[in-house]
Amino acid sequence: MTKKILLIEDDADIATISGELLRSAGLDVLVATSVEKAIAACAETTPDLALVDIRLPGQNGFEFVRRVRADDRFHDMRVAIYTVHEGEAALMAEAEELGVDAYLSKSQTEVLVDSVRRLLATPV
Amino acid sequence: MKAFKRYATLVVSLALLAAMGSLAVATSAGANRKAQSIHRADRLTQEHTLAGLATQYQLFMAKEAFDYAAAARWSFIPGDPGDAARLKTFVTKATFLKYAAVIVDLQRHPLNAYAPSTGLPQATDPGYRPLLGSLLTGKPGFSSVMSTGTVPVVAVGVPILDGATPKAVFIGYFRPDESALQTYNETLHYGKTGVGILVDSAHTVVASTNPDAVAKPAPAGPALSALGAGKEGFSEFTRNGVRKFVAYSPLGQGGWAVYAEQDASEFFGPIRSGGFRVVLMLLALLAVAAGALAFANHRRQLALRQAYEYKGDLLANTTHELKTPLTAIRGAAMTLGTRWREMAPEQVDTFLGMIHRRCDGLAKLIEKILIGARLEAGRELALRLESIQTEPLLRRIASEFQDASPKHDVVVDADDSWVGADQQAMDQILGLLTENAIKYSPDGGRISLACHREGDYVRLSVTDEGIGMSAEDAERIFDAYYKASRGDQQTFGGVGLGLSIARHLVQRHGGEIGVTSKVRRGSTFSFTLPAVEAPVVGHVQTMVDVR
CATH class of the missing domain: 3.30.450.20 (PAS domain)
Structure with a gap:
């Protein structure tokens, strides 16, 4: 069964590029541009993995993680931070504390598909 | 210089305190000297009035005694009922000496007397001494205050004359109380x-x-x-x-x-209350100065903390603003490199367009950051002034932004003004203001670019129907990096340098820039530039870059 990826990203170009790469790898990709829209999308069809940017309009990506981690409906959903702020200790620590499955760098486009596949192969 | 600025509030407060304190002391001291002199004069006048009245009173008492002593026909026979009746008549009618009356011979033997039941002082009372002393010198005499045993009395004595010769002494009494x-x-x-x-x-x-x-x-x-x-x-x-x-x-x-x-x-x-007032004023001034210093200190610390927060936010912000387009460019290039054979031609165009657009955006952003850094370092920008017709310029800018942002309605309202300005700087100012207007406006919002001559200046403005801002934000919106404190960079992006650069460029032309805004109603940024009457061909003034 095709795995569903929810990409929470407000930059249209990044969403287009990342979406193209993931779709080309045979994955279903949904894009949400804000936390509110992402929660609504999750409620409609629970994705296998959410890739969430940190800096988003309104609530930030950590708020999304906090909300889905507190909601039993999304127990089986993996969550990864997807950001340009790679290597920032404070942000990584906060992400880890919230219980994310991975902290992915947007800049490393070439390893995005591999990283996503590895995450999807990991038992929840 | 920095140290001076840091302590300027303290120095000014202390100087103000000293000046006001001196003024208060001088004013109060002057007022009190005057008050003291008035009081002193007042008291002396009252005391002189009292002295004058007392003197008059003595004179009236002496006159009353003299008049009666001279008018009555005394028998000088001891115990004479006629003399007794005359003394009673005197006491009854007297104005001053209305307690008792006595006549004594020159050897101080009583001849006759009229007194109430409370009696008279003993004839040997030492109080009579000054009275008798005066009489011996030919003057009316006044006794000291004596006592009858029950009431205080004072005696006033005058000689009873037969021609010029004293025959006896008439003594009238009054009760001082x-x-x-x-x-x-x-x-x-x-x-x-x-x-x-x-x-x-x-x-x-x-x-x-x-x-x-x-x-x-x-x-x-x-x-x-x-x-x-x-x-x-x-x-x-x-x-x-x-x-x-x-x-x-x-x-x-x-x-x-x-x-x-x-x-x-x-x-x-x-003087006391004046001094107290001075102390109160000084205390009040000290309190005000202390309050001002505390406030200044608080503001400085707040500014310092905000500066630190700005720097932190600025770093995060700049990182995001620079890395996001780079990521897009890199990602698009990589995707094209690995997948262009499988991609549809229009998809390839999309990715190529993306790279082109993000490169332009990145170049502008870097330019902004570099200008900001130069301004922060105090290095002026060079200007080449020339005569520029404003309407075509506004139309060109409007057209560029309309193309880039078709969801907004960019309109122009211009008269036939010309300004003396640097072409590149004008492009930057109008570009920054228009970019801002679009960024903070909802889709479908109207952006109006206008220019109108106002005396020696031309006023150019950019009006939007966007989110607007509070009065507090409007006051500081031109400060470099101010947007970092508004917490909206996650929504709207940007590093917060555009308006500070626009302000600098306007001011370099001798113009002014400002904003009027209402929250959720929109903003109008307007600035002035020097007007020129007609195109002046070849008029070029170069302001040398200080680098």
């Missing part, structure tokens, strides 16, 4: 602590503002000593640890005198 002088004295006001006192030659109180003091010894003081020497004056002294002042005058008759005393604390009240 019931005299008109006492009644008058009680009406005098010397404040709460002041007293006006009439004393006899033995320094017994004949009349006083305090009725209980009558017929008792007057309290010792410099006035009595000075009066003993026949002097009048004004002095200060201490009695029982209380500082007092006194004004005093001797009277012409019988060694009597008047003086007025008052506690210095009350007499010098204006």
